[in-house]
Amino acid sequence: MAFTMTVAELIDADTSGLLAKHATWERVSLESVARILNGAPFDSTLFSTAGGMPLVRIRDVTTGQTNTHYTGPYEDLYLVNQGDLLVGMDGDFNTGLWGSEAALLNQRVCKLTPNEKYYDKRFLAFALPGYLAAINAHTPSVTVKHLSSKTIGEIGLPLPPRAEQTRIVEKLEELLSDLDAGVAELKAAQKKLGQYRQSLLKAAVEGSLTAEWRSKNTPAETGAQLLERILTERRARWEAKQLARFKEQGKTPSKDWQTKYPEPVQPDTTDLPELPQGWVWASVEQLSELMSGNTPKDAEARATVSGVIPWFKVGDMNRGGNEVWLCTSQINFSREDATAIGMKIAPAGTIVFPKRGGAIATNKKRRLKSEACFDLNTMGLVPVSLAAEWLWWWFQGIDLGRLSDGSNVPQINNPDIAPLLIPIPPMEEQEMIICQLQMALDATHAQEVAINQSLKQSTAQRQNILRAAFAGQLVPQDPNDEPAAVLLARIRAERTTRDAVKKPRGRRVKGET
DSSP: OOOOSOHHHHHHHOOSSTTOOOTTOEEEEHHHHEEEEEOBOOOGGGEESSSSEEEEOGGGTTTSOOSOEEOSOOOGGGEEOTTOEEEEOBTTOOEEEOOSSOEEEBTTEEEEEEOTTTSOHHHHHHHHHHHHHHHHHTSOOSSOOBOOHHHHHHOEEEEOOHHHHHHHHHHHHHHHHHHHHHHHHHHHHHHHHHHHHHHHHHHHHHTGGGHHHHHHOOOSSOHHHHHHHHHHHHHHHHHHHHHHHHHHHTOOOOTTGGGGOOOOOOOOOTTSOOOOTTOEEEEHHHHEEEEEOOOOTTTGGGOOTTOSEEEEOGGGGGTTTTOOEEOOOSEEEOHHHHHHTTOOOBOTTOEEEEOBSGGGGGTOOEEESSSBEEOTTEEEEEEOGGGHHHHHHHHHTOOHHHHSOOSSSOBOOHHHHTTOEEEEOOHHHHHHHHHHHHHHHHHHHHHHHHHHHHHHHHHHHHHHHHHHHHTTOSSOOOTTSOOHHHHHHHHHHHHHHHHHSOOOTTOOOTTBO
16 A cells, blocks of 8 residues: 655654754755656566576665566666665665666666755665655555655655765764674674574474484384374364364255365475485475465454454564564454454464565564464465474475565465475474474574674664764754755755756656656
8 A cells, every 4th residue: 555644744743863854954855856767667578587687676675686687678767777776665665775787677666866966865875764664654554565756756855055964974974884894794693593594494304403313213103104194184174174064054964075075186206305214205285274364355444452363464474573473463353253254264373474575585484373364465374283393393494485476576376385395204203303403493592682682782873873963963064064945945946947948748758757
């Protein structure tokens, strides 16, 4: 959905201090000091991982680099060069300076080119994130949030004297360089912990974590025998649901009702690597039921504080840090209302994860503590009880981003998940693997907590520095500077002159606002 307030109202309501200005400064609309260029809808059938021109997509705005290329024709108008200021217009409304080689500007990304005679690009790059974050916070969302170039153009930027802009930027770069270097080190350590975590998960599901244990122990039941029990339980669960449905509808089961059981497809293991002795391959479909969430039109109108059925939105995936369980929701339903509006109620233990939008990149997976519903941007795996723990730990090593379709708004569907193959060890070995995993991951979690705390402190320190900068407290005012009011008058005069020049009919430049 789109932003519904005015930017002026947003600035008046701000309590962060990041939208402030010194009393001697003015405000100027972004469109008055910068050209806004919307990206082009390049044909996705011509996207490539190599060859052609690099293509800037929403996910590339913060990284400053891309792995996507475009092999078709293009206009030079849509070229992005190193140092250009970009804004992602869907999702979290991120901004960043492009850090790579020349590339093309894809749709739902815009490029801002300030007139540096009036407005320092680096000052704009420091100021803009606060405004975009505030707009994002006040943009309602049922699905994906959208930002328009009109809203970007209406942002009332702080306008210090031009010389003071440069002094502020120089002081900010001086103060933030050491802070940013420390943050980079913390993030590098965080990344190494993430890699170690993934290597642990990989070692677990490949059997190397318990190789020594396996050499000394022979489980009473093989993985293949366990899989047979899992499939038996899967069928029994389906039959119980069918009988409950017949009873609810007041019908007598037909003679052949059990023949309608949707037997899971046997996985093709022809070219798969050899498993440790006693292990067997299975598919996600054999171990669980896939369940998509839904968002009925009048869902929130039926919400109630005392409801016993929580409804989780995709944004809830990021609440609670590394917490495994989804417990409390901001939106709840009575069981009667949930049923009446067609909500799908998932059982406790269901593994939920984002299926659509930028949230896929966070790779979050959570488990339902109790019965609950989830929105259409979320998907669930309802595991057979015998496979629940192993499926959960195996799923931690799956990169959701690699499963998505790679579109501007990435998406995961049932066919991306159902055929994924899982190595199944005997239950005794599973218990040993999970025990060793938990001990190792607990140790890494303690380190992650310490790093996260340091990153939060760094973020707070950065915010304090930026607040001081935008309040005019970071550098002294110079009475010899051209006053901001005079600068604003020059900006307005130039815009009036420009607007008075009538554009030739039919010559409007595509993509510009």
